[in-house]
Amino acid sequence: MDTTPRSEKRGSLRVPPCVLAATLCALNWSANASSIRDGYEVDYPAPQPGLTPPQIIGDSLPRGHLIFTYDDGLDEYSVELGRYLQSQNIRAIFFVNGCRFIGRGQGYPCSTLKQYPTSAMDQLLEYGHEIGNHTELHYSLKDDLANVGPDKIKEGVLLTQSLIEPYQSNGYVYLRAPSNNWGQAPYDLLHGLPELSRLTGPIFYDFSIGDWACNDSRYYNPSLTPEQCAQRYYQAVLSSPTRSGILQLHDRNPNAIGSDYTLRLTRALVDLLRSDTSTKFVFTSLDAIPGMTGTRNFLQTAQFSAEFADASGIAQVPGHYRSIRMGDVGGDGTPDVCGKRSDGIYCIDGRSRIATKWKDLPDDQGWRAPQYASTTMLADLDRDGRADLCARGAAGLYCFRSEGHAFSASVTWWSGNTFSDANGWGADESMYASIQMGDIDGDGDPDVCGRDASGIVCQRFNGNGFGSLERWISGKFDNANHWNNVQYAATLRLGDVDGDGRSDLCGRASYGIVCALSDGNGFGIPGWWSASFSDREGWAGSAIDGSGRAYFRTLALGDIDGDGKADLCGQYTTGVVCADSDGERFGAYRHIDNRQWTGANGYGAPPYALSLMIGNVEGDARREICTRGPSGIVCLER
16 A cells, blocks of 8 residues: 655655645656756666666656556456446557466565466456556665665566566566655665566556555545546646656555555546546557667667658658558569659669669659659569569659669559549549558469448459459449548558468458458458557547648558568657557557657648558568658657
């Protein structure tokens, strides 16, 4: 139970004490890169995993972004709480005490409490949540150090870390100090231990009114109902200037052990936040905090080329900046980057990083318009190891063979009038923005698909040309199901998400990601693959809220983790996020960058909102993620 006054919890940095029965506790601090935290001036958070002298808070999150955290579990309703949070598309972190699990030690408080199977942590992970370290026996790391000794304090952190290690796979590993009790002495004791090298924290909070005290008559007489307690949390959030940060709750409430008190409190709080019309609250996770670092982060941005920089004028022409694609057009095993300029297509050689003109497609012949220029695609149609160029023109899809130094002067392959203006593909962005290429039947040749008013149509490539039009799915992605809205249609992507060698179809709906798997002759019934990337989280951007951002356009499929299945990545207000595919769904997304490509740094604005390019640009067996920034083509590297 957390009874330590707030003024005693932050080391030498004094905070006025909070009188629970009279005032609401809400804490916000300056978001400077170098700040005073717990009496220390530091670059905050640290640029690599590891414990830090100050406790980490969420004051630098964008306005309205909240993180749900739960302490002292597990308890009787923890799994049900996790299930409810998943239904609300909320990814929480549960800071557990190791002694809450069957088979752990019998010392206090383990000897007096019900213990739970570790399979409960599997269930929480299944619901998309994270597990954090809250020590074995809930000793206060600073105040109990003299009482129990350094070995016992160290052992409590190490034992729980070894317990939860198998349940941490997204690269972020967190510690929260019991009673938020931290300082120089426990830092000196723990920070250099190799077993804790991946541990980040301690994680503090921005909002806590002491939910454990709400139903304690020593603090509130009469005790508060869960709904009344939720109201106090809500008011604490509203009193904050940014209304953003970390919420601290307890899934094991010491004054309501085994009850659904915290579940009811959470439901009431979520309802209050959802119904607030003055702030569009977004529920995010700890890895969204700028600078929070895990073992799978891409920690630096490298300049790939100054070609296509704002100085070239590209940012003023949507058809130009939406044309940029990555592919190995030279056939040397290194991906190149191509895009439209006023007189044609230019490609940046992946090795020399020098840009040269590869194709005459001048603006004054109509190729400036986004219904043509933005449909450029790179795919190896003739299997010669070089990616060829395809783009939609007024009469349909034209493809030009790569000759290793340029694209052919004349059209090599033509789709016929399937994707032509005459058939409506030039007047409706929800149609032309959906056109994608991928090997949908697994024969090794790239095929082409797009969305019309009735669903998805495709033309297969047979090695010599495009075949006849086939309808690969009727309905589901049609106008009747709202896919004629560009914030959904422009996210349709082809990629092998189940690892069977055939490209599947995925797209962003208002409620998350849906995918329709290919059986070689059609796409199956779309399934719900992720509740993330939804409108509620802000992925629709300017299409709905007028923010000037178009995050939905940045979605891309690519195999980030090297398991043969395409994962889903996108650039968002808090950085770049990726969700791994397990062949049946996408997991909860994690931030691989939360410092650089953020909305606050201008990314997501239309001139920089292009589908992320995923490839091995450095030739080192690791994938990089690239996009266009103000300075040209930039790539995130590990």
